[in-house]
Each structure stands twice: as structure tokens, then as C-alpha cells.
Amino acid sequence: MQRLGTIDVFPPAENFVYMDAASVGLTHKGAAAAINRWQQALADEGTIAFDEQDEVECLDNLNDAAARLFNAQVRDIATASSETVLMQSLAWAVMPPKGTTIVATDTTHPSTVYPWMRVAETTGAEMRWARADNLYIDPDHLESLIDDSTSVVCLSHVEYGTGQTFDLARFAAKAHMHGAICVVDVTQSAGQVPIDVAATGIDAAAASTYKWLCGPFGTGIMYVSQALQKLRPGIVGWRSHKNMWDFQADRLELPDTAKRYEFGTMAYGTAYGATEAMNYLLGHSIEKIHAHNRVIADRLMTGLQALGAEVLSPRKAAERSATIAARFPGKNSRDFARTLKENNVIASLRRDFIRFSPHLYNNADDIDRGLASIKAAL
Ligand SMILES: Cc1ncc(COP(=O)(O)O)c(C=O)c1O
Incomplete structure (x- = not known):
């Protein structure tokens, strides 16, 4: 082969x-070059090389690639600097209340679930753990933990340690049957396993780009369902406003799309790199x-x-x-x-x-x- x-x-x-892609994937050469080019141009020419329109477009292009990766609409995508940041903002938006449970596996990556644990600490929601046997999570056991008390099923599509892969359609359906949402960290699957948010019905999917997507550190992508686009994100900043170039600080009107989860400046060059890497992978399929x-x-x-x-x-x-x-x-x-x-x-x-x-x-x-x-x- x-x-x-x-x-x-x-x-x-x-x-x-x-x-070692599960740790850090080899970076696509063109992606690294795009980042370096951007950085050099910025150093040489400042806003002449990277103006306000570029600042909008570089994330729009990344959103577009992420939408194709997830089989989602562009309006359902937000980008920021990492999976953790996006998941954190989402967890505070959802705020699972006291009296509800958040179902997760004890083999999941800390970044998948810490945001939810942190919110639960404040609201009084409870964690409910699926326990592994020699690092294997029995999917039936996991499913049996989801009941009417569940507000969130929080999974890693592919477990970081063993690569165990969960049937997202199954867990999304079970979550929905009980009025819960299914939120998925796809950092360990995006780029190696197909992800179809439309077919699986999951409510959110977030990933960092430096592993299987062969992109850089510093970029994260997230899909959120239209219902989650009505919530108020946990992290907000100047980009959070509907018309961010208004710079009017005494009101905050959020966009009607997933863009409301984008909030501030970032190392924008990474967006060029991540877009290049993703387009390359999507070119192969x-x-x-x-x-x-x-x-x-x-x-x-x-x-x-x-x-x-x-x-x-x-x-x-x-x-x-x-x-x-x-x-x-x-x-x-x-x-x-x-x-x-x-x-x-x-x-x-x-x-x-x-x-x-x-x-x-x-x-x-x-x-x-x-x-x-x-x-x-x-
Ligand atoms: C499943 C999963 N989520 C998240 C991360 C890291 O998150 P971040 O890039 O936001 O620090 C890792 C890194 O190993 C991971 O395996």
C-alpha cells in the first residue's frame, strides 16, 4: 500500500x-507555508497586508472547509483557537441545571469534559460516568446511563487513548429520546473518520486542527445545531456582535448563526493553514x-x-x-x-x-x- x-x-x-497523529499530526507543507507567508506579510506590511476584509474572510474560508468536513451548513460553524475554548463557551451556553446529569466516559480526554464539569460545579448538575474495563467502554453500559435526568451526553467520537469509536447516531438518538443533547469532541476523529452531523443528528461537534487534520496548533472548529445557535455563548468579545465593526460597547446583539460562538482576534495565520490542510484532506475525501x-x-x-x-x-x-x-x-x-x-x-x-x-x-x-x-x- x-x-x-x-x-x-x-x-x-x-x-x-x-x-503519532493522535498526538500531533504531520503538518501539511502548504499549510505551514501559508502560515509563514501570512506572518511575514504582517511583519512587513501590517494592515496593508492583512486588512479588515481579510480578517473576516480568513475565518469565513475556514468555516466553509469545516462545513464540508462535517456535512453541515456554513451558518452552523464557528471557529476559534482550539476545541477547548469552543467547548467551554458551549458548556456555559447550555448550563446544564441542577437535578440533571451529564453522561461521559472515564476514558475521555480531559478537554472534552472539563468544561462540562466546571459548569456543573456552578449549577449543581451531576456527572454520570461510564466506567471502562481495561480501557474499553461497553456501549450498552454507556447507553444505559442515559435517562430522563440526562441533559447532556458528552462524548469523544474517537477515544484519545485506545481509538475506541462510538456510534454517534445511536447516542444522539438515545439522548434526544430523553430530551438531552449529544455533544461530541471530534478532535481525535476529524480527518481520519468521516463525520456527518446531518446523518448522525448530533447537536455539536468540536475539534482542534493539529492532529488528524494535519493543520496547525491555534485553530479550532465547531458545528452547533440551530437550537444551540439560540443560546448565549459563555465566551464573548468584540467579534460576538452581529456587526462587529460597529464597536459600540453598550449593547450586545449576537448573530443568528453559529458565528455567535466566535468572539475575538486569534492567530489568524493558523486559519489559512488549517483551511489549506482541510481542503487537501477533503480533496482526497x-x-x-x-x-x-x-x-x-x-x-x-x-x-x-x-x-x-x-x-x-x-x-x-x-x-x-x-x-x-x-x-x-x-x-x-x-x-x-x-x-x-x-x-x-x-x-x-x-x-x-x-x-x-x-x-x-x-x-x-x-x-x-x-x-x-x-x-x-x-
Ligand atoms: C479528544 C481531545 N480533545 C481535545 C484535545 C486537546 O484540546 P485543545 O487542542 O483544545 O487543547 C485533545 C488532545 O489530545 C484530545 O485528544
Whole structure:
């Protein structure tokens, strides 16, 4: 299997067996160049190079790419500097009240759920945790926790550690049956697994762009349903006003769209980079990337098992992604990850396991080289 993302676009893929997209994906070369160009032009010419119209358009273009990524309307998209910021603003907008429960998994990423926990601290809403068994969340157990007390089901589409993937349509339907909303952190899925907000019916989806989207740090994208576009965001600033160039501070009229979740300036150059990276991935189609990644991840999983590793990721096709977590019997994962890195095999240590996350720029040779290094280090 050839690389889908080629060496000219992802040069480091030639020198390393880079399997760390779940931590930080290789940045699309054109995306990095766009950011640098913007920064240099700003340094050289200030607002001559980047005027007020550019300030609007750069986020509009990013919204447009995100809408295509999520199969949403552009009016349903907001962008800011990270997933956490957007999720935080949404959690304060929703403000799950006292007497209600927020359902989440105990394997989720802190950034997915801390915003909701923080709001719950203030309102008195309660967290209800789906507990993992050896890092696996039983979807039936998760579903059984959603009942009439639930106000929010807060999930990570793909779990950061094991890559366990949830059936969003199932949990959105269950949430809605009980009058709750289903809010999803798609940071670990966007770019590797197709996301269809229209087909799944989820109420919100937020992601940072530096992992599977091959974009930069500093940009986050969010879809929110039209119902959530009627709420008052937790974070507001000058961009929050309907006509932000008014600069009239004694009133705040929010836009009627998801744009109300955009609030201030940001490192705008990252928006150019993120847009470039997303358009590149969309040019391949996420379905094609998903299929590519499935083949290389299968090869990796089979190889790891043959080497006696304890694979912690689910085996069922529908519950898997290209993120594969493993422990190596008799080996300290921290030391083992370091040894692999010294051999140019890049993966990440998470808790007491090693997480491998190959992406479109990996090919079958990479996987075989990685497995050979692992074998030699065992
Ligand atoms: C699921 C998930 N959400 C969010 C983040 C990070 O959030 P942010 O980029 O907002 O700091 C990570 C990073 O590992 C993640 O895995």
C-alpha cells in the first residue's frame, strides 16, 4: 500500500516512521507555508497586508472547509483557537441545571469534559460516568446511563487513548429520546473518520486542527445545531456582535448563526493553514483516508499481536480507528517508547501504554519497519 499523503506534502514521512497523529499530526507543507507567508506579510506590511476584509474572510474560508468536513451548513460553524475554548463557551451556553446529569466516559480526554464539569460545579448538575474495563467502554453500559435526568451526553467520537469509536447516531438518538443533547469532541476523529452531523443528528461537534487534520496548533472548529445557535455563548468579545465593526460597547446583539460562538482576534495565520490542510484532506475525501488508514492499522494490529503485545484497542471494525494502544509484556512503556523513538519510530506514551496512530502519509513499508524495530527492541 502506497502513501496517500505523499512525501512532497509531508516530507518528514520519509525519515521517520511517524505514527503519532493522535498526538500531533504531520503538518501539511502548504499549510505551514501559508502560515509563514501570512506572518511575514504582517511583519512587513501590517494592515496593508492583512486588512479588515481579510480578517473576516480568513475565518469565513475556514468555516466553509469545516462545513464540508462535517456535512453541515456554513451558518452552523464557528471557529476559534482550539476545541477547548469552543467547548467551554458551549458548556456555559447550555448550563446544564441542577437535578440533571451529564453522561461521559472515564476514558475521555480531559478537554472534552472539563468544561462540562466546571459548569456543573456552578449549577449543581451531576456527572454520570461510564466506567471502562481495561480501557474499553461497553456501549450498552454507556447507553444505559442515559435517562430522563440526562441533559447532556458528552462524548469523544474517537477515544484519545485506545481509538475506541462510538456510534454517534445511536447516542444522539438515545439522548434526544430523553430530551438531552449529544455533544461530541471530534478532535481525535476529524480527518481520519468521516463525520456527518446531518446523518448522525448530533447537536455539536468540536475539534482542534493539529492532529488528524494535519493543520496547525491555534485553530479550532465547531458545528452547533440551530437550537444551540439560540443560546448565549459563555465566551464573548468584540467579534460576538452581529456587526462587529460597529464597536459600540453598550449593547450586545449576537448573530443568528453559529458565528455567535466566535468572539475575538486569534492567530489568524493558523486559519489559512488549517483551511489549506482541510481542503487537501477533503480533496482526497475522508472516506478514502479512512479506508487507507484501516488497511495500515490492520497490518499494525496484526503485527503487534504476532509479537505478543497486549492490544488494548477494540477489535470490532465499527469500534476501531487508526489509533492503536498496546502494552508489551515485561516492558516499561515509557522506556520502550523512548527506545522506539531512538530508532525513528514515533509513537506516544499515554498512561501505561504506547499509542500508535498512523495516518494517510504512512504506507505498508512504514508499518513493517516499525514492527521490525519493535521486534528488535523486545
Ligand atoms: C479528544 C481531545 N480533545 C481535545 C484535545 C486537546 O484540546 P485543545 O487542542 O483544545 O487543547 C485533545 C488532545 O489530545 C484530545 O485528544
